[in-house]
Amino acid sequence: MQLSIIIVNYNVRFFLENCLRSVLKACSGLDAEIIVVDNASSDQSRSMMEADYSDIQYHYLASNLGFSKANNFGISKSKGKYILLLNPDTIVQENTFSSALDFMDRHDEAGGLGVHMIDGNGVFLPESKRGLPTPEAAFYKISGLSKLFPKSKKFGRYHQGFLDEKRTHEVEILSGAFMLMRSEVLEKIGGLDEDYFMYGEDIDLSYRIIQAGYKNYYFAGTSIIHYKGESTKKGSVNYVFVFYRAMVIFARKHFEKDSASLFSIIINVAIYFRATIALIRRLVGRYWQVILDFLTLYLAFLLSTRFYETYGSKDFSLEFVNWLLPIYAAIMSMAIEFSGANDKPGKGSNLFRSWLVAIVVVLAFYALIPESYRFSRAVLLIGSMVGLGIALFWRILREVFLSRSKKSPDYIPTRRLFVGELKGLNMAKKILNLTNHSSEFMAAVSPIEKLRTEGFLGTTNQLSKAVTEFRIEEVIVDSDTCTYQQVLDIINQSKMLDVKVKILNKDWMIGPNTVIKAHRFQAGNKLYHINLSSIKRLKRLSDVMISSLLLPITPILIFFVDNPGGFIKNWIQSTTGVISWVGYDIRGFDPELPPIKKGVIYSSIDTFWPKHEVESIFNNNVSYLLNHSTLLDFKLVFKNIHHLGNRGA
Template identity: 45%
Template sequence: MKLSVIIVNYNVRAYLDQCLRAVLEAMKDISGEVFVVDNLSTDGSVELVRDSYPGVKLIANTENVGFSRANNQAIRLAQGEYVLLLNPDTVVGEDVFHKVIAFMDAHPKAGGLGVKMVDGTGRFLPESKRGLPTPSVAFYKIIGLARMFPRSRVFGRYHLGHLAENDTARIEILSGACMFLRKKTLDEVGLLDESFFMYGEDIDLSYRITLGGYDNYYFPEARILHYKGESTKKSSVNYVFVFYNAMAIFAQKHFTRKGPDLFAWLIRGAIYLSAAGAIVMRFLRRALLPLLDVTGLVACLLITRHQLDPGFIFPFRTTLITLPLLLVVCNGVIGAYDRPVRPSKAFSGALFFGLLATVLLTHAQMNAVTLGHLLLFTGAAALVSLVGRLGLHLLGVRSYGWRSLDRRRILTIGSLEEAEHAMALLWQTHFGLGRRSISIRKRWKERRASAIA
């Protein structure tokens, strides 16, 4: 048997379905087997494999045992000359396996291989090729020098920015999203280290492959799509702790075992300092829009406060706390803080806030509701919400751009059924598919119904 494909799944049923379709298509004319190891998913993933892919070997765990242990379960059963560890949120091309097997056959000293990965928008993923995260490399990444000088041979070694993305090259670290491994090499250097629950195990195994006298290759002639980060939400605080703890385990295992304790503490301290910084940045990104809304509303109310009727002037506590908090709640309920940014939701949140603020404050102060008060609150909220979002959009802040998937032109080449499946996958796995995509799906269904009739 030539190839054993191993996919570890956790609650990404839609991705797994697409991944298995592509894998089985790519394995035509190849002697191989496919394993799916499910870590106690609750989204129907196990039923999907059992019902739709009876030829796939399913291992359904009764607990979430982590990425390393789950892969090792299947590796011990694998019969292939080569083993592929593949994330479920990937799509492989029809010729990927043929190209990779031919390359590995021609390079007997190749112990592992990584391919060129692009994300769902077609952008190259720099983790396709990585260098060993030695203390100096990790330090350059932590303090930001790697980002400032991405193509430097010294500062940019984490992602090997000095290597062209379309050139085959020997590298040090493979990505766990798609690792082609020689089974003989695994038998010699050992399986994945199960002390890594998730993240870091690919770095550890890649390093042990090189220590065993084998080479790791980056092979861009084979390309896969990696949606990146759906198995675990990379923006979550949990991700930050798990990822940086894995880096600490790797550093402790390979760089501080024989060194002084002070060196170990310095590495661990740098890692957790970086983790703390990452958590703060994630909080600031989430809080940016509410902070802009609060600041803008307070400024508008303070500027216009003297123009209100004397009987309707409210205390500063209301200006500084009650009304800003009410605006944040209204925008949150409407969905004005969701991304991609939609100006219509910001305006709806402002209108909701204006009505609610006018009614509540008028009731509290026993005054009649006036059109002027309604226009003041609604106009102020709409102004600060739209201006703040427009400013972020014009500054080119990618996370707050106004473009969404329903503004993009998507070309589907294939049958009507394949097009419907692709749109269904996008609908289930991506935010931002709005009314236009709904109308497209309706038109497809109408055409299909007329064709059948």
């Protein structure tokens, strides 16, 4: 057998199928086998593979063994002369395997090969070609010098930015997203090091290929898409620790003791530096509106005290006033956040409602503090009104300048161009309509002239012109009609044309961080437009408030709940955030329901549903999400007091 393709999957069902569709086309004419190793996915990957890809070797593991062990398991089942490790969130062209194998056949010294990779927005991925992470190279990367001078032979060593991405080069390190190797080399060097759970194993393997006397090549003769981060989400604090600790394992294994010690020091400094930066970015990215509200309110309270001192003949020179003002601002800004003022889509009614809640909360706090610290209710009211005006003003500016910006994460395209045939166009329209992704304008072009249908603008030769003239924001490409080479060509153009690209596969569409599929039940299509972060936040608030109210009456409640011991356990777990008081009815649980914490009770807990009424139970779960409020959770809990000792839904 010529080629064995090993794909390790973990909870990326749609990206996996997207990958397999391209891989099967690329295997045409080759003596190849595909081996999918599943690290105990829970997202319907298994049912999809068993139903639609039964001719592909599929191994479902009992637990998540990590990238290295799962790949080694796949390698142990392979028979090919060449072994390809391929990420599930990739798309290959029809000629990718044949051209890569041809290069390897012509270069006996080649032990491993990587290819030119772009992300889903057409941006070249620098990890396509990398250098050895020596202490010096690691320092330049960590310090940011490699980013400032990417094409420098000195500072840009890690990502080898000085090497032309459009030409083939000998390199040191290959990417595990696409890593083609001779099976004889793997037998010689011993496969992936299982000390690495995730990250770093490709660097280790690449280096051992070189140590065995072979060369690694970056091959520019073909290109693939890597939806970077879909199979392993990056940018989190956890990612920073896992990735850089993998670098420490590599250093201890391959560098001399002194170099390894220096490397470990650099990496450990990097871990905490990068983790701090990642944490700050996440906090600012997630709570920038809260921070801005706090600053706005603090400024408003300061101005109000100065105004009242000047025109109201009041003296606010007391020391405690200076530290009470930021406390008031903090209480109000958090109350505004929890009340939903910053939820998407932004609504003026949300802001006014949240502001009223915040004023009530801060006045309640004012009433509870010692009387000697209550310096002025007027300052609070005037400051709140001024803060409301400023907050309304900057939110209007945000909507004007960001809502139509294609760079904004909240931006939703409405002007679309379809590439394919009439059948695919009708399916794309159906998916968009069912999932409430409305189109202000939608036109179509054909991939080739002979497939052109009446009403289509032209072919892909006119794509650039059509995007410009019709102000297109999103291009949908039908993978059943277009070749994957055409898909990559369009995604390569997307960066220059400033459009998003989604790929139509049968009855669903996929793009960077996005999957759109019409749900089997009509109610499921409403899930695309719920604000899950808002629901989770309000549920957490509800849980804490409910637990607080239940605590003083616990001695009485234990005589009314069905399972007193279970109630105590549930109270502890709900208070600490392990579970929630209210959750889904698991009798109608669907893997496509947004993830929320397991609940003690659910809205239809006393309703008997026949086994065949799965849709009704699912609809009830969706209704709970759509109508969720803190009041709803309170009603459900106090209506079902006797069930609060349940083992959990």
